[in-house]
Amino acid sequence: MVPSRVGAKSVYCARGITKIYRMGEVEVHALRGVDLDLFEGEFVVLLGPSGSGKSTLLNILGGLDVPTAGHVSYRGKDLTSNDDALLTGYRRRHVGFVFQFYNLIPSLTAKENVALVTEIAQNPMRPEEALEMVNLGHRLDHFPAQLSGGEQQRVAIARAIAKRPDVLLCDEPTGALDIETGIVVLEVIERVNRELGTTTAVITHNAAIAGMADRVISVASGRISHVKTNQHKQQPRELQW
Amino acid sequence: MWGQLLAICAVIACGVGTFIMTQSALAGLSFTQQSYYEQSRFARVFSNVKRAPLSVGKYIAEIPGVSQMQLRVVRDVTLDVTGMTEPAVGRLISVPEHSAPALNALYLRSGRYIEPNSPDEALCSEGFAKMHGLKPGDKVTAIINGRRKELEIVGIALSPEYVYQIRAGQLVPDDTRFGIFWMGEVALSAAFDMQGAFNDICLDLTSDANEAEVLRSLDRITRPYGGMGARGRRDQISNKFISDEISNLKRMGLIVPGIFLLVAAFLLNVVLSRIIALQRDQIAALKAFGYSNLAIAWHYLKMVIVVVLCGELIGLGVGCMLGMQIMNLYTKFYRFPSLVFMLPMHVVLGSFTVSATSAILGTVGVIHKAVSLPPAEAMRPEPPASFRPTIFERLGLNSWLSQTSRIIVRNIERRPFKAMFSSLGIALSVSIIILGHFSTDSLNFLLELQFQVVQRQHVSVAFVEPYSLSALYELQHMPGVIRTEPGRMVGIKMRFGHHERRVAIAGLQMNPQLSHLVDAEELPIRLPEAGLVINTKLASLLGVKRGDIVTIEVLEGAQPTWQIPIAALVTEHFGLSAYMNLHALNRLMKDGDLVNTIQLLVDQKHRDELYKKLKETPKVASVTIKEASIRSFRETVMENMLQMQFFNLMFACVIAFGVVYNTARIALSERGRELASLRVLGLTRGEISFILLGELAVLTLFAIPLGILLGFGLGKIVTTFLDTELYRIPLVVSPKTLSMAVSVVAVAAVASGLVVRRKLDHLDLIAVLKTRE
Ligand SMILES: Nc1ncnc2c1ncn2[C@@H]1O[C@H](COP(=O)(O)OP(=O)(O)O)[C@@H](O)[C@H]1O
Ligand SMILES: [Mg+2]
Secondary structure, three states, rough: OOOOOOOOEEEEEEEEEEEEEEOOOOOEEEEEEEEEEEEEEEEEEEEEOOOOOOOOOOOOHHHOOOOEEEEEEEEOEEEEOOOOHHHHHHHHHHHHEEEOOOOOOOOOOOOHHHHHHHHOOOOOOOOHHHHHOOOOOOHHHHHOOHHHHHHHHHHHHHHHHHOOOOOEEEOOOOOOOHHHHHHHHHHHHHHHHHHHEEEEEEOOOOOHHHHHOOOEEEEEEEEEEEEEOOOOOOOOOOOOO | HHHHHHHHHHHHHHHHHHHHHHHHHHHHHHHHHHHHHHHHHOOOEEEEEEEEEHHHHHHOOOOEEEEEEEEEEEEEEEEEOOOOOOOEEEEEEEEEEOOOOOOOOOEEEEEEEOOOOOOOEEEEEEEHHHHHHOOOOOEEEEEEEEEEEEEEEEEEOHHHOEEEEOOOOOOOOOOOOEEEEOOOOOOOHHOOOOOEEEEEEEEEEEEOOHHHHHHHHHHHHHHHOOOOEEEEHHHOOHHHHHHHHHHHHHHHHHHHHOOOOOOHHHHHHHHHHHHHHHOHHHHHHHHHHOOHHHHHHHHHHHHHHHHHHHHOOOOOOOOHHHHHHHHHHHHHHHHOOOOEEEEEEEHHHHHHHHHHHHHHHHHHHHHHHHHOOOOOHOOOOOOOOOOOOOOHHHHHHHHOOHHHHHHHHHHHHHHHHHHHHHHHHHHHHHHHHHHHHHHHHHHHHHHHHHHHHEEOOEEEEEEEEEEEEHHHHHHHOOEEEEEEEEEEEEEEEEEEOOOOEEEEEEOOOOOOOEEEOOOOOOOOOOOOOOEEEEHHHHHHHHOOOOOOEEEEEEEOOOOOOEEEEEEEEEEEOOOOEEEEEEHHHHHHHHHOOEEEEEEEEHHHHHHHHOOOOOOOOEEEEEEEEEHHHHHHHHHHHHHHHHHHHHHHHHHHEEEEEEEHHHHHHHHHHHHHHHHHHHHHOOOHHHHHHHHHHHHHHHHHHHHHHHHHHHHHHHHHHHHHHOOOOOEEEOOOOHHHHHHHHHHHHHHHHHHHHHHHHHHHHOOOHHHHHHOOO
């Protein structure tokens, strides 16, 4: 793997990661030896068909799962030890997650969903500030059931960035949204990456989205098949769906 | 879900078990009572006189409605039993020498009936014989008119009159110190100078007889002979105790099983709702494939039926075991020829009805809702739950709550009924413990009050008839006697309006130190110079209050009738009683300064000497030793209560654990996704446990005071059931009972919490990200 931005600091360093799921008699090889580096401040899109191992990779980077073999480190710290407290602490301090199904807490308002994270963070934004960033300053006191899908996803993004995480990991953030709403959500992610300098990785199986990235990493059958560096990053509005 | 279904099964089993237990006991006791009464031709009317010639019998037999008559001599004497220093009371009852009695037939447990012309032969009651290990061939000494008479026991017998063997005026049965002896009438009449006379009447009536009319006629006939007033079977003391127990069983038999089945219905409802919510898409698919609503309903009903049937069957087993236990207990108190456990078909069917009712109550609504959902709608996931800021927050306590506490409060407030029922379920287990234990607490309180505060004497002596105090000089100076208080008991009828009760007036000396009268606050009451003091139960039965004037018909001596005002009321927990100044009583009786009881305070060092003397004193009719009766009562009653309480505690644990565990598991199932999401965001295991266990803790904390309140409420209801002429059980709950109730629930809550906590530690974080709820 060739670093694409000479001089930039490596945030993640993954070498030879393999993930095998055992389901009874069958073994599923989700990842078959992946080497990967992510660099500070870059916007990466992980592109690949469904079932190719993207989520597995992202979950390992995010400290939600550990590889069967291989080595991953975050700024030199090992992420492969199966120590729950350590991984929890890592997620809590450094990672912002955004998922396809938002995973908001239904009993809390938009502001409270964000506050849930800022309450336990070290140098957070105010929840209002985070929601302003995703253009939801006017829906602070709405419950998830009162928000549209796109709005819920933007709350999820606000919740992810409010603690000023070092990395923002998004797994199919637009997967459940229509095109127009999807664009709004991508704009927000792009803005966070640009304004806060947060290292961002976005998973998608939609090749069109690749145009926004600094780098596009293509995944197929548990391996990285191709890495492409975009010379010209497109704005979400300019993407051809 | 297996653990939860098992818990529901256990709750149903407890409900069915307690139902079977009480109903089988009820069936067994009332069946045995009725058939024994019939077989033994238990009399319907009872009366006694001082002494009447046998020729009077002719008039009695002619009373319309009387079908059978038995005239007897009945006398209480002092018994001297080998191996027991203190005197016992023996009741000698005459029986025909040539044939068995026509009424109140004796059942021979062993030995034989008495033979004619054998004046020393006697049959002994089973309870007394058992306590002293007496067998046919053994001898007991009775002191009759100061002369020792050896009675030779030829048989051990039971009588329908003494199924519950308690002496009138006694608080507790005492088989060791009260024995019944049946003797040939010739011998007994001779011993008491009652030849050609009788002092006790038993009658049987024709089926169309008017009992009240017979009682009145009988009273008219016996009045000149010192008739003490006739009473029907209803007021016969042994029968009264058994009938009271039967009506208690009837009422108690519904409360406790009711609680269990209510809880079971609630749990079934909660668990089934959750299962159906989880299988919403499957229901939709089945419907889309063309399965009928009925088929889908049947699918869920099958599961409910299996759970309820399992509970029912286990409950049947447990209930039979407990029913036998109760029967066992009853054989210690009730002397029937045989008292067998029985399980009538209608009880079994009843238990099925009851458990089925709880199942229907709990599931019909849920299943109906599930099947009536249109397939298209069922296919879609349930819309996200809508929440509102809680009342709590709208009151402005916003900043006070952390986000995680807010989740707890909002979850509880979103489904207040579910939370309320969960709390209520837990509360019911608290109240079941209180209900099961307060009877011991109350009894302890009563014994303490009655025997330490009210009755302070060690020994009470009753005399054959009233004597002047000087005639009892000897007794007052017996060895070991520290203090004596003479009194006089006079049998009367008290009337007010159209209410009437037969009681005794106890004439007490002016400032009694050994018999204290206390009011509702346990404060001593001064005996007034004149006027009556009666207990509140008697007052309420007659409908009198302080200052009212009641009519007293004296049943002894010259049988005068008086009008006397009620001067004060006392609170007592046993029987009906009336008190009066001894001098005022004697003045009204106009037969001199007489007494027929003496209360003694005794120096325990000289106790045995005193007992020996008392046994030999001819004037003494009966000697009651306080400590001894309490001790034997405590031993039998308390021991049996402890056994039942153990089961009660187990039941309460089943409810507590069943409710808390189910609540916790359902909460986990409903919010597993949410909690996993929180873990992804970096919340620790401890922090998410706080959300789930915090909710349980809130429900439990709320349940405890509610349960205590409920326990007191149910206890109050039970005590009103137990408020009878014979005794009143106050509602007393000891701190020990309370703390036990609270700890059981706390332990159940913590145990369920730990089970759930273990599950929380193994939440699958990734799975929740892949699916939408
Ligand atoms: N928890 C799991 N257990 C078993 N197999 C899994 C699990 N998670 C993912 N897989 C399998 O691993 C492969 C990669 O899955 P995933 O990383 O989710 O792919 P993607 O996100 O690219 O669609 C798939 O074949 C999937 O079925
Ligand atoms: Mg995926």
